[in-house]
Amino acid sequence: MKDYYGALGVSRDATEAEIKKAYRKLARELHPDVAGADGEERFKEVSAAYDVLGNAEKRAQYDRGVDPRSASGGAGGPQGFGFEDIFETFFGGGAGPFGSAQRGPASRTQRGGDTLVHTEITLEEAVFGVTREIQADLADVCSTCHGSCCAPGTQPQTCRQCNGQGSVQRVARSLLGNVMTTAPCPACGGYGTTIETPCTDCSGQGRTHSRHTIAVDIPAGVETGTRIRMTGVGDAGVAGGQKGDLYIEIRERAHAVFERRGSDLHCTLEVPMTAAALGTVLSVDTFDGPQDVDVRPGTHAGSTVKLKGLGVGRLQRQGRGDLFVHLDVVTPTDLTAEQEELVRQLAALRGEEAPEARLAPIGGGVFSRLKDAFLGRER
């Protein structure tokens, strides 16, 4: 009976892992490409030994004193010793005999990546839209080699190892006979050509990076989180590939007095108690310049005046939202003795020196008006 343990150089109590490791080491050393015909006999022995010892069932049989290889009648036939084992050993997996080997050489050209930059705009810019200059680090086609990756005056050379195929075929001699396998050419990386003298300005990448200033048209109606896409304005591709896209993400700064809800704007206008009682016209500075706000006599706190069409421009639609001016009646807290006396006289005239508690009906009070205002309802 053959000494399979001896063939692999392992002890009889070697673990599965040790056997596998020993076999791989020997298989590499004895590979016909390395050892030539001299290693062939020894390679067969090693393969046969692994066929038995690498399989728990066959190993147990062998340990009981029966050689599974002769017992099964095969004169050295490779039972249970498949392609996978061989190719996994020699080529690290992946490049199997039935793999995607028939493709032509790979292209060096790759589309450029997409780039995202952030920019902050004011509320006023969101209302009307704005053209903004933004800065971005982007790749350009190398101005020295124009994307060819080669030093000026040179060009890619057909790979000598694969003759421009991008892949190499290997003949592996195994117990099954000669098996052909295809793998990416190690000399050219699968491109079929080699660049002997890469362009020094771009390190053979065909592109260089620099800071760009780009004018971006930011339309009215954008808001925090809106992304504007500029097709073909991103990085130049590798080796002359198509340009990627540039995305500009918007962040809208909060405004001191105007608050935005969708395409409407809201603000609060403070009206002195006397003006609220008597009525007046107040000029309010809006994004569209000063606008008259009509405060009717007897205005309640929480009343709203709508200025139509003075809100935010609608994104990708016509028109603008509205501006809601919420009126807040300001009660004086700093009355002089004389003013206080006048207010007391007014209260006496109105019979309000000791007013009774009166609850407003639902829908009629300030509370309801505030709710309406919050929801942007028209009153």
Ligand SMILES: [Zn+2]
């Ligand atoms: Zn270059």
Ligand SMILES: [Zn+2]
């Ligand atoms: Zn090649």
